[in-house]
Amino acid sequence: MQGQSHHDLSRRDLLAAGAATLAGSSAGSPANAAPASPGAAPASEARNEPSSAPTPGPVRMPVHLTVNGTTRDLEVDTRTTLLDALREHLSLTGTKKGCDHGQCGACTVIVDGVRINSCLTLAVMHEGAEVTTIEGLGTPGHMHEMQAAFVKHDGYQCGYCTPGQICSAVAVLEEIKAGIPSHVTQDLVSAPPLSEDELRERMSGNICRCGAYSNIVAAITEVAGSPA
Ligand code: FES
Numbered sequence: 336m337q338g339q340s341h342h343d344l345s346r347r348d349l350l351a352a353g354a355a356t357l358a359g360s361s362a363g364s365p366a367n368a369a370p371a372s373p374g375a376a377p378a379s380e381a382r383n384e385p386s387s388a389p390t391p392g393p394v395r396m397p398v399h400l401t402v403n404g405t406t407r408d409l410e411v412d413t414r415t416t417l418l419d420a421l422r423e424h425l426s427l428t429g430t431k432k433g434c435d436h437g438q439c440g441a442c443t444v445i446v447d448g449v450r451i452n453s454c455l456t457l458a459v460m461h462e463g464a465e466v467t468t469i470e471g472l473g474t475p476g477h478m479h480e481m482q483a484a485f486v487k488h489d490g491y492q493c494g495y496c497t498p499g500q501i502c503s504a505v506a507v508l509e510e511i512k513a514g515i516p517s518h519v520t521q522d523l524v525s526a527p528p529l530s531e532d533e534l535r536e537r538m539s540g541n542i543c544r545c546g547a548y549s550n551i552v553a554a555i556t557e558v559a560g561s562p563a
């Protein structure tokens with residue numbers, strides 16, 4: 336029993352000591368306490384109190400683009416993506432926002448001949464660039480051959496990924512013509528006939544949630560001049 340009593344006392348002592356420590360730290364709270372050392376930050380800074388310095392607002396900048404052959408002069412918040420500049424500032428809503436994180440390819444456009452994810456780049460980074468969107472490739476009355484092939488081969492279902500797929504496909508065929516190797520599997524050969532494996536790999540950044548891949552491959556293969 337003596338051991339039990341000693342144990343209880345120890346616990347009470349411990350709790351009392353803890354309470355005293357808490358009370359002491361409260362009474363000597365950071366607001367009242369002197370800095371621990373001459374170089375220490377004042378207590379108000381340590382608590383991250385709001386500074387009286389004005390918060391800088393958004394910065395706007397002019398940017399000049401040639402979009403689908405037309406010069407467009409914009410002034411945008413420097414944080415505006417190229418995708419938002421096209422959709423929100425120029426009302427070119429053919430280019431779609433899917434993931435907004437560079438993972439689906441729905442936002443693919445062609446900038447100075449190269450396909451890019453427009454959600455991953457800022458508009459102001461493309462001063463003077465030539466941008467081609469799905470609207471610039473063709474119209475319902477005068478479709479680009481890739482658009483016509485997608486229609487012919489049913490290369491879409493809901494159509495949400497289709498503008499990005501078509502822009503990407505057009506650029507892929509140009510990359511192959513120029514002898515630009517695939518980014519991922521550089522050993523794939525670009526010599527005709529275009530292999531389905533190579534085509535699927537080159538188009539792998541464009542996701543189709545409807546799974547229309549076989550028909551997309553058939554459409555691109557036809558335009559590439561190989562048997563579907
Ligand atoms: S919206 Fe740009 S990659 Fe998905």
Ligand code: FES
Binds near residue numbers: 491493497542546547
């Ligand atoms: S057609 Fe629906 S996501 Fe591709």
